[in-house]
Each structure stands twice: as structure tokens, then as C-alpha cells.
Amino acid sequence: MFRRKPLSVLPVLLAVIALIIGIQVKPLQKTGAPLPSPSPRARLSVTFIDVGQADSILVRTPTGHAMLIDAGNREDFEVIERYLTASVPSDSAGRPKLDVVIGTHPHEDHIGSMAQIVASSAIGRLCLPKAAANTRTFEDLLLAVKAANLKVTPAKAGIAFALDADTRVEFLAPNSAHYEELNNYSVVAKVTYKKISFLLTGDAESLSEEEMLERGYDLRADVLKVGHHGSSSSTGAHFLSQVAPKAAVISVGKGNSYRHPSRTTLKRLKDQGTRVYRTDRSGTIRIETDGTRLFYQVEKGASGGS
């Protein structure tokens, strides 16, 4: 169904040609049909679910452990649920088993469906930054957590855990206890599988990026989930040069009213020689790794670069 192409280390010109060839994956017959389950091979998969102008990322280890980062808008529950049902092991009650669920920050485009996810899944650990929102959406999440008898782990930089023997997760942000804007409370998670790393930044903006740089964290990653839907308030030049990603994913809604992603961010990524995937063009994007190479699958055969 899909051409899987390892990312080769070639001169820029050849890489561009490879990119043009590589993105001609066969579109699925039915638009909006979800990607098939990740391959059973020994690969870590990171699925950037197309939830429009919102975020939802599912990480699945080769040993079947799973972590969900963000849960789209309120109307995205069914599409997220489909991916959970298709690719995450279930408990005896048939509920998807999620070792870890992270809400990067309490904006509706990141926690919109999280109350429903909490109510319908078997969750090992739920992590949220200690940041309050006044919305009913956030209140619903807290009530769902209470009803599920879960306790929330306050997420902050320095927390690290293993999803399985080869998969390590480390939080690089938030680094402060208080921010003016909720976006900067975003949990930034670095997921490392053998030699390959993914940096998943929620809506972290320049202020949080600066803090991560000041702390001297190892920001280098093969894949960057671009902060805040590609807005110009994230992905600063210095930050991006430290991450130096081979590929970047922008989770963004088609024809959104906010002009995301910004031209500045796209240009920075281009100058960095980063291969860009966008959910508004490619639909759901899955990146798999065997620990040394990257493999790409997209739902729609539209341009994956820009």
C-alpha cells in the first residue's frame, strides 16, 4: 500500500530528487481512511494524527507499549479512538491500554477530546503541566480524571522514564513554574529509540525554547514536531539549529484562519535542509524507525515537502 523509503544521507541535490520521488506514495482509495496499523516489525512508530488545527500524537513501541500526546479538538475523539483501537493493545474490558498520556497544555486544541480518552482507555500515567484553564473543556478533563480514580503527574523538565527497554522519554520543558501564556507551559518530550530521537514540543514558544537552550539540554533530534502549528512565535533560528532535525512535522488545519504555518518558520526549516511534512497536505503522518533509519507513511499522496 505504501512505499517506505529510508532517509538516506545524500548531498542536498540528490536528497531533493529523492524527496520528490519519495513523496509519491499511493493515496488511499477512501479519503480520510486511517493509516493501517503500524508494521509488526521491530520499529518504534510515531503517528501524527490528522486532527486539523490541533495536535494528537501516538507513540507505539515495538513491544506494544503506547503513549498518547494530546487529544485534538473536542470533535476529534472518534478519529483518535480509531487509531487507538487499531494500533494499541486492549485490556480485558477492551479498552486501549495507554502506558502514558500527556496533555501538553490545557488549550482546547490539545485537550479537546482528552476527557473522553480518559473515560474510555486504561491509562497507566497521566501527565499535565501544573497550569489551570477556566474552560469547561479543562473542567471536564479534571472530572474524568477524578471519575477514573487517576492522579495527575505534574509534568516538568527533568522527568524521565522508559516506555520499554529501548525507548526513553525525557521532559525538557516546562522549566518555570509560572508563565503569562499557557503555550509556554507546554510539555516538551524527547522520545529516543536506540539512535533516533523525536522532539515533540506542543505549543512551546520562543520563551520556552530560550529556557531549554539556557539549560543546555541535548536538543538534537532526528524528527521535530514543530511548535505551535508552525506559528512564527515558535521555532526560533537558534533553537532549530540546535535541534537540527532531518524531518519536521507541522500539525495544522487546511486553510486555517491564523496563517499557520508561518512563512518565517517554513523558510527556516528549508534553510536548515529539513524535510517538512504537514497534516493539512498529507493527512495523518506516521514516522517509523528501526533505531537507525526513518521510514515515512502518509495518508494522502499530496506534497509532503514545501
Add this chain to the structure above:
Amino acid sequence: MKVIIDRFEGEYALVELENREIAALSRQLVPGAKEGDVIEIRIDPAARRKREAEIDQLMGEVFE
């Protein structure tokens, strides 16, 4: 009706309605507002009557 500001994006304040749906308001409608602020939206009948009286008077002056 009371709405809650969830976030700002570009020129918009995205507000959560009482039914939990999200609607976009122009930022100009909520000057000085911050995330988490509660905005009351209501019809003001007295202000309407006042405007009608003012416009009616002005029309009386300029129509034949």
C-alpha cells in the same frame, strides 16, 4: 450568555461557548482581555431605544 476565552490565535480570540463549542471572535471585540477571561454577551434593549431615538431625531432633521 457568558463565554470563556480559551486562547488567542492571530487576529482571533477563541472562546468556549456554554455548550463547549469553540467560536472565533475578532480580538477587537475583547480589548485587554486575557486567556481565561469570562466575557458576557447580552442584548441591551435600553441602549437600543436610545440609539433609535437619536437616529430618528437626525432623520427628522435631514428628510424632507
